[in-house]
Amino acid sequence: DAGITQSPRYKITETGRQVTLMCHQTWSHSYMFWYRQDLGHGLRLIYYSAAADITDKGEVPDGYVVSRSKTENFPLTLESATRSQTSVYFCASSEYDRATETQYFGPGTRLLVL
């Protein structure tokens, strides 16, 4: 039971490069989310998706692009990485219904932009 996985787990890149962070879940959850976590800011929502081909901006979407062609995958792309995007990125998924909105998190990707 793999659950939700992220790759790579660690990434070092340079300013201006494009980087894609992968997220894969095996639960067939409808909802998927991308967060970044920085000291002093907690978890901040970047983008989320309610279903395949449906995505929407979160709190801090600038500089990021997402797509969701398949229910199980939700990649996050940094089009031109900046130092301010150095962070820990978490993907989460949820089988949202009226009774619960519990989100389950992947292990995270630590990204360093030089």
Place this chain on the structure above:
Amino acid sequence: QKEVEQNSGPLSVPEGAIASLNCTYSDRGSQSFFWYRQYSGKSPELIMSIYSNGDKEDGRFTAQLNKASQYVSLLIRDSQPSDSATYLCAASSGGNTGKLIFGQGTTLQVKP
């Protein structure tokens, strides 16, 4: 702006004591509330969820919800050093979006 507020701590308690973690939220439309535990360098993991006013107990953990006061709390009885972590409070965003709003977390230190 919808917010969830937590005292960042650290909250330090001796082993065996009760740890009390508190959280307030601003969105009266929030219906679901969650406590996540996050160990250093790890991802958040769900401890408790609560949807109705009152108390909900699960082992050593008790979540309390007061919607009138917009207040959520987590009590940890018989605290253990392994409970030392950051505890994140989250509230549903309302509007049936599936989104959660997270607090910044409270760091708990349980001293042997």
